[in-house]
Amino acid sequence: MRRPLVAGNWKMFGSRAENAKLVDELVQASFGGGVDVVVCPPCAYLWEVGRQLKDSRIGLGAQDVCAEAGPGAFTGEVSAAMLKDVGCGYAIVGHSERRALYREDDALVARKFVAAQAQGLVPILCVGETLDEREKGVTSAVVARQLDAVLGLAGVAAFARAIVAYEPVWAIGTGKNATPDQAQDVHAFVRGRIADRDATIGAGLRVLYGGSVKAANAAELFAMADVDGGLVGGASLKSEEFVRICAAAA
């Protein structure tokens, strides 16, 4: 019932030449009809990658968005309207690297979520605990807090037009993915938190897993009942690997 989705978060990697080759290989690949595929290049490359994807079924997403609608004096920021204007359909908000390295708190992430949706972008809201938080047994409390900030500002209805990505911080870029059971537990918790407020929206919400997803572990993660695809970092920079991950979700 929920259509799987795999998004590639390229983070701050790539060049015009590398992107052109990667996107060419992705466009040539056949993903079949059973999966939505999205790539999220660095902001500087969105327009050019978007042009290359124009006649394909692959969607375009941004890695972040400004919380302010603008236009206005916000040096260095990129508004949701601008992302829409260059062809984005999605925007990641609240990635753990933004939260940790750029001190984005739950309230700011919630405002980014709302700003993205106000322009018709589908926010991909990232949630997830650090290793320390997992070891202290507060994973659910952390994820609940991250979700509730957005629920409080945007309301549950907004989750009918959004995606949540569970990305345990300890699994990102470490090669150590969550086990399928660990992912399933948190995904079910996320869905339950939304379903408590609206059962239909909860049932329809796509919850992606992110954190060291590879072709070798994708199928077992995506086989879990509440895992609806992936948000893939490092492995999304290699076309063959990424295509195999997408195929595992289809």
Ligand code: 13P
């Ligand atoms: P890796 O797949 O490189 O662990 O990154 C996950 C991630 O942060 C995707 O947003």
